[in-house]
Amino acid sequence: MTVFKYSGRSKTGGLRKGTIQAVNKNAAIVKLREQGINPRQVEESKSIFHKDLNIGSSVKNQDFVIYCRQFATLIRAGISIVEATNILARQSTSKALKRALESVEEDVRTGSAFSQAVAKHPKIFPDLFINMMKSGEATGNIDETLERLANTFEKQFRIKKKVQSTLTYPAILLVITIVVVFFLLIYIVPTFVATFEDMGAELPLITVVTVAISNWLTKFWWIVLALVLAVVVGFNMFYKSNKKFHYMVHYTLLRLPVFGPLLQKSAISRLTRTLSSLFSSAVPILHAITISQRVSGNPVISEVMVQARESLEKGHTLTEPLAKSWLFPPLVTSMTKIGESTGSLDYMLEKIADFYEEEVDRAVDTLKSLIEPMMILFLAIIVGFIVAAIMLPMFSLYEQM
Numbered sequence: 001m002t003v004f005k006y007s008g009r010s011k012t013g014g015l016r017k018g019t020i021q022a023v024n025k026n027a028a029i030v031k032l033r034e035q036g037i038n039p040r041q042v043e044e045s046k047s048i049f050h051k052d053l054n055i056g057s058s059v060k061n062q063d064f065v066i067y068c069r070q071f072a073t074l075i076r077a078g079i080s081i082v083e084a085t086n087i088l089a090r091q092s093t094s095k096a097l098k099r100a101l102e103s104v105e106e107d108v109r110t111g112s113a114f115s116q117a118v119a120k121h122p123k124i125f126p127d128l129f130i131n132m133m134k135s136g137e138a139t140g141n142i143d144e145t146l147e148r149l150a151n152t153f154e155k156q157f158r159i160k161k162k163v164q165s166t167l168t169y170p171a172i173l174l175v176i177t178i179v180v181v182f183f184l185l186i187y188i189v190p191t192f193v194a195t196f197e198d199m200g201a202e203l204p205l206i207t208v209v210t211v212a213i214s215n216w217l218t219k220f221w222w223i224v225l226a227l228v229l230a231v232v233v234g235f236n237m238f239y240k241s242n243k244k245f246h247y248m249v250h251y252t253l254l255r256l257p258v259f260g261p262l263l264q265k266s267a268i269s270r271l272t273r274t275l276s277s278l279f280s281s282a283v284p285i286l287h288a289i290t291i292s293q294r295v296s297g298n299p300v301i302s303e304v305m306v307q308a309r310e311s312l313e314k315g316h317t318l319t320e321p322l323a324k325s326w327l328f329p330p331l332v333t334s335m336t337k338i339g340e341s342t343g344s345l346d347y348m349l350e351k352i353a354d355f356y357e358e359e360v361d362r363a364v365d366t367l368k369s370l371i372e373p374m375m376i377l378f379l380a381i382i383v384g385f386i387v388a389a390i391m392l393p394m395f396s397l398y399e400q401m
Contacts, residue, residue, distance in 0.1 A: 004028040008039035019045060027106050059124055061157040063094040065150050068129075072146035081142075082108050100124040113137060128152070128274060128295050135281040145281050152277045156270050159357055162364045163266045167259060169368065173375040177382055184386045186221065189214040192390050203393055210389035247299040254300060254327070262363045267298050268332060269356035271305075272349040279346035286312060300327060318345075331355070 004025065007017045016037050022028035025042055032039045067088060074084035082105060089101035100121040107117035115134035118125040129149055136145030193211050196203060203211065217224065238245040254260050254267070271292060278288035286309060293305035307321040319337040322328045332352055339348030 003045040004042050005045045006032060006037070006039050006042045008032060008037045008041070010038075011036045026110065059094050059097045061153060063092070063097060065154045065157070067092065067097060068146045068150035068153065072143045072150065075146065076143040081114050085114075096124060126295060127291050128277070131283055131287065131291050132278065132281045135278075135283045139282050141281075148277050148280060152273055155273060155353075155357060159266055159269055159360050162360060163262060166262065166364045166367050166371075170371050170375055173379065177375075177379045180379070181382055181386065182217065182221075184383070185210070185214040185217050189386065189390065190218060192393075196393050204389075206385070207389040207393055210386060243299070247303075250298050250300050258367070262360065262367065264327060265356045265359045265363065267296070267301050268328065269353045269360060271296055271301055272332070272356070273353035276346050276349035276353060279349065285318075289318075304328075 003019050003021055005017075005019050006028065007015070010016050020028050020031055022031055025044070028042050029039055032042070070088055071084055074087065075081070079087070085101050085105040085108065089098050089105060092098040092101060100118075103121065104114070104117040107120070108114055113134075115130055115137055118133065119130050122130075132145050132149055133142070136142040189210060193214070196207075239249060240246075254264050256263075274292050274295060275288060278291060279285070283291070289305055289309045289312065293302045293309070296302050296305065304321060304325045304327060307324075308318055311321045312318060317337070317340055319333050319340060322336060323333040335348045335352050336345070339345035
């Protein structure tokens, strides 16, 4: 619950100040009046001691999917939205979702529409959920809308995790390789160099190069560390603040030789799944395009959605801007065109999403089977080079003895 600071008068006229916990401001005022306090001022406490500490995402995707499915089951069983929200708030294991649902329940009890109540918590309920629920309220198909939302979020999260795991694996191996190389160059190589110098051994070129790199790193390792930190911090700042840089990063990733096609298929499946869910829930097409643009998570996709909206506003089809973009293969544009001409666009988009989700699954399995031996070979070559630089002078010394 939220903590509110208040000041007011008691029944005897005495000044009262303090804090009170409540779902929202109206609930806090009701509680104070029940305690015999006539509040003059009630505001949310800004103190850090009254704030909940959230690390990472506010609500886990798994918790949100379970919430959608349980909500759909309760609505289908004839339980009102208010009572269903109350039940789900009490049994939720996510503190952030629990607090949001308590606030939503209070707002709905006071006459607000459910979609308006959840819109007050954008960190908990995404745009897709809010707008599809608004449509579900208008059509009376809230239970079907919730099931569709659960399926959409579940499939999007599964694809996202698969792609992330594929990209993370080589990154981790690369970091391990760098750490091992630095350890060998800074701690192991200098030990052997001192031995070689004492024995007057003639060093081969590979050893001379390795020793030179080792000496430089031993003296100036802090420069390397500072450069890495500067690059990471600078990249992060530009990525968040500069729209052109943000766009170029995503554009470059989509154009990469190996991982680009995987990211492209993942982006297409996410977009078409979102559009299909919105169209199936009777969300107007222009509004659906705007929502998809906001929730796409990719500025390259967002740019195409802006062009799609402009095309539709001019009376053209959705297919035209997709066909002009390099991002969408002929399969997507062909099936979209058929969907528009037959009036089954939501069904066609769902089939496109299904197809590319399967493509992502196959691509991930293939890449994982190729990346592991390639990265192990890369690690072996780098470490082998350093080991060879150490062992060759030792063999020379052994021959001289």
